[in-house]
Amino acid sequence: MNLIEVRKLNYSYPTKKNTLKNISFEVEEGSITCIVGENGSGKSTLIKCILGLIKGYTGEISKDTTIGYLPQKSAIQSSFPATIEEVVLSGTISRNVRSIFYKKDDKEVANEIMKKLRIYDIRKKSFSDLSGGQQQRVLIARSLCASKKLIILDEPTNGLDPSIAIQIYKLLSDLRKKEGLTVLMVSHDIERALKYADKVIEIKNGQISYEGQPSEYKLGGEKNV
Amino acid sequence: MFSTVVEMMSHVFIQRAILVGILVSLCAALLGVSLVLKRYSMIGDGLSHVGFGIMTVSSAIGVATPLYIAIPGVTVCAILLLKIGNSKKIKSDSSIALISSTALAIGVAVTSVTTGMNTDICNFMFGSILAMSKSDVMISVIVSIIVAILFIIYYRKLFAVTFDEEFAKASGLKSNRYTSLIAVLTALIIVVGMRMMGVMLISSIIIFPALTSMRVFKSFKSVVISSGAVSVISFLVGIYLAYIYNISTGATIVLVNLMLFILFSIIEKIIHE
Numbered sequence: 001m002n003l004i005e006v007r008k009l010n011y012s013y014p015t016k017k018n019t020l021k022n023i024s025f026e027v028e029e030g031s032i033t034c035i036v037g038e039n040g041s042g043k044s045t046l047i048k049c050i051l052g053l054i055k056g057y058t059g060e061i062s063k064d065t066t067i068g069y070l071p072q073k074s075a076i077q078s079s080f081p082a083t084i085e086e087v088v089l090s091g092t093i094s095r096n097v098r099s100i101f102y103k104k105d106d107k108e109v110a111n112e113i114m115k116k117l118r119i120y121d122i123r124k125k126s127f128s129d130l131s132g133g134q135q136q137r138v139l140i141a142r143s144l145c146a147s148k149k150l151i152i153l154d155e156p157t158n159g160l161d162p163s164i165a166i167q168i169y170k171l172l173s174d175l176r177k178k179e180g181l182t183v184l185m186v187s188h189d190i191e192r193a194l195k196y197a198d199k200v201i202e203i204k205n206g207q208i209s210y211e212g213q214p215s216e217y218k219l220g221g222e223k224n225v
Numbered sequence: 226m227f228s229t230v231v232e233m234m235s236h237v238f239i240q241r242a243i244l245v246g247i248l249v250s251l252c253a254a255l256l257g258v259s260l261v262l263k264r265y266s267m268i269g270d271g272l273s274h275v276g277f278g279i280m281t282v283s284s285a286i287g288v289a290t291p292l293y294i295a296i297p298g299v300t301v302c303a304i305l306l307l308k309i310g311n312s313k314k315i316k317s318d319s320s321i322a323l324i325s326s327t328a329l330a331i332g333v334a335v336t337s338v339t340t341g342m343n344t345d346i347c348n349f350m351f352g353s354i355l356a357m358s359k360s361d362v363m364i365s366v367i368v369s370i371i372v373a374i375l376f377i378i379y380y381r382k383l384f385a386v387t388f389d390e391e392f393a394k395a396s397g398l399k400s401n402r403y404t405s406l407i408a409v410l411t412a413l414i415i416v417v418g419m420r421m422m423g424v425m426l427i428s429s430i431i432i433f434p435a436l437t438s439m440r441v442f443k444s445f446k447s448v449v450i451s452s453g454a455v456s457v458i459s460f461l462v463g464i465y466l467a468y469i470y471n472i473s474t475g476a477t478i479v480l481v482n483l484m485l486f487i488l489f490s491i492i493e494k495i496i497h498e
Contacts, residue, residue: 051395071391080262080388083444090385094396100378126443146396 002026002064003150003182004050009059011049019045020057021206027150032176032183034193034214037203043186044072046203047152050184066094068143068151070136072158077135078128084138085123088114091145110145116179117141117171133164137171144181153185157192165189169196233468241362242354242421242474246460248369249418250478253427254434254456255376256411258449259387261435268306268408269428271321272415275302277349277424278328278335285339292364295416302328303412304405352423352475354464365417372410379406384445426475430456433482440489441496455485 004027011020020042027033035043048054050061051069068091092106114120117137127138136156143151153172157165173196175181187193193200194214202210202217210217233239253269260266279298283291302324309320336346348355357365376383385393386403393400411431419427438451463478470477 053391053394067395069392069395071389071395074389074391076262076264077388081439081443081445081448082384082388086384086445087388090381090388090392091396093381093385093393093398097397100381102381124444129443142392 001029003029004064004184005060005062006046006050007060007062009046009049009057009061011045011054011057013045019206020049023059023203023206023208025201025208025211027182027184028199029149029182030176030180031198032172032196033185033199033201034197035184035186035201035203036188036190036193037209041203042206043203044154047154047184047186051152065149066147068146068148070139070143070151070153070156072154073135073139080128082127083124084114084119084127084130085110087127087138088119088123088141088145091142094146106145110141113141113144113148117144131164132160133167136160136168140168140171144175148179148181150182150184153183155186155188157187157189165192172196229469230465233465238355238357239464239468241357241359242464243461245357245362245365245369245417246354246421246464247457248366248373249414249421250430250434250456250460251453252369252372252376252410252414253418253430254452255373255449256407256414257431257433257435257456258438258445258452259383259407260411261432261439262387263404263407265407266432267318267321267428268303269411269415269431271306271325272299272303272412273419273424273427274325274332275299275328276416276419278330278332280349280419281332281346282335285335290358290360290364292361292416296364296368296413299412299416300409303408307405307408348423349419350424351473352419352421352426354421354474357420361417361420368413368417372413375406375410379403380449383407388445422475422478423473426479429479429482430459433479433486434459437482437486437489440486440493455482455489459485 006026007024009020009023013019023046035046037043045054049057051067089102089106089110092102092109095106096103111120114123117140119138119141127135130138157168160168169192172183176183194217197214199212200210200214200217201208260268276295276299279295280291283294288294306320306324382398382403385396385398386400390400415427418430422430434452434456435448437455438448442448442451459481460478463481464474466472466481467474467477
C-alpha cells in the first residue's frame with residue numbers, strides 16, 4: 001500500500017523556472033525512501049509540495065495519512081528556552097488545533113513516544129543544552145507526535161558528526177522495523193542513505209534521474225532512470 | 226517605607242499609574258518573550274515612534290483622546306511592518322527603521338508648526354504618570370485585559386510558531402496569522418504604555434524582562450512566568466524610587482530592569498560554575 005503518490009508534479013518558483021519537472025513516484029508503507037541530489041536540485045521544494053507548504057504546483061499528490069515533519073534546523077532553536085517535554089508536546093498540536101490547552105491524551109502520546117525514544121527520563125532538561133544528535137532525537141519524537149505512521153525529514157543529519165549521523169539512521173531503521181514507521185527523507189549523505197534506505201530517488205535539475213533500489217544506484221556514475 | 230507607600234497611594238494619579246503600569250508591564254513582558262526569540266525586538270521601538278507621530282498629529286488637530294486614533298493607527302502600522310519585512314526587497318530591520326523614522330519626523334514636523342516642543346511633547350517622549358486621564362486608564366485596562374486573555378488562549382500555538390515556524394505550518398497552523406497577532410498585541414500595549422513610559426523607553430519593558438529571565442530559566446513556561454514577575458517588580462520598585470527621589474518614572478523603571486538583568490546574569494554565572 002502506498003502512503004504517498006506523486007503524479008506528474010511540476011512547480012516553478014517566480015524567479016526559477018522548472019524547479020520541479022514531471023515528478024512521479026510513490027512511497028510504500030513501512031519503507032525508508034531517501035531523496036538525494038545536489039544543492040538546489042529541488043529536493044526540499046518537492047517535500048514542501050507534499051506537505052502543502054508550497055501551493056501553485058500542477059500535478060497530483062495523494063496522501064493516505066497525516067504526516068509528521070522534521071524541517072531543517074533553524075538558528076533560533078540553538079538558544080531557545082524550552083524543555084524536551086515542551087518541544088515534543090508541541091508536536092501534538094495538529095491533533096487538537098482548536099483546543100486552548102493540551103489534552104490528557106496529547107500528554108499520553110508525547111510521554112509514550114519519549115519513552116520509546118529513551119528521552120523520557122531527561123524530559124525536564126533544556127533543549128538548548130543537548131548535543132546536536134540528541135536534539136535531532138527530540139525533534140524526531142516531536143514529528144512522531146504528529147504522526148506515528150509517516151514522517152518526512154529534511155536533511156536530519158546535516159551538521160552532525162558521522163558517528164551521530166549513523167545513530168539517527170539506526171533510530172529511523174529501528175522505528176521502521178518495530179513500529180512500522182514509513183520514512184521519506186531528503187539527504188546529502190548519499191553513502192549512508194544507500195545503506196539504510198529501501199528506495200533511493202535522485203533529483204537532478206528538478207527531474208528524477210534515478211529511482212530504485214539502493215544496490216543498483218551508481219555513485220557518481222551512470223544513473224538508471 | 227510603609228508610610229511612604231501609604232502616602233503615595235493617597236494620590237489618585239499614582240493609583241491610576243499603578244493599575245495601568247502593572248497590567249501594561251505584565252502584557253509587554255509576556256509578548257516580549259516571543260518577540261525577542263523571533264528576533265523582532267526592535268518592533269516595539271519602531272511602533273512607539275509611530276505612536277508618537279500619531280499622538281502628536283491627533284493632539285495638533287484637537288482630538289480630545291488621542292488614544293482613539295493611535296490604537297488603530299499603530300495596529301495598522303504593525304501589520305504593515307510585518308508585510309514589508311516579509312518582502313524580499315526590504316529586510317525587517319530596515320522596514321522598522323524606515324517606518325519609525327518617518328513617523329517620528331512627521332510628529333516632530335507637525336509639532337514644530339503647531340504647538341512647538343512643549344511639556345506635552347516631553348511627556349510623550351519620556352513619559353509621565355501625571356499625563357494619564359481617566360479615559361486613558363479605562364482604555365489601558367480594557368486593552369491590557371484583552372491582550373492577556375488572547376496570550377493565554379493562544380499560548381501553545383505561539384510557542385509552536387516561535388520555536389519552529391515551518392513545523393507549525395506543516396501542522397496546519399496559520400503561522401502568519403499568529404505572527405500578526407503578536408505584532409498587533411504589541412502595538413496595543415505600546416500605545417497604552419507609552420504615556421507612562423515614554424516613546425523612547427517603552428520598548429525596554431518588552432525586551433528587558435525576557436532577556437533577564439532567559440539568563441536563569443530554561444523552559445518556555447518558566448521564562449514567560451519569570452518575565453511577567455520581573456516586569457511587574459521592576460515597575461513597582463521603579464515607581465517607588467521615582468516618587469522618593471523625584472526622577473522620571475520611565476527612566477527609573479528601565480534602570481531597575483537593568484539592575485535585575487545584571488543580577489540574573491550573575492546568578493547564571495554562579496549556576497554554571
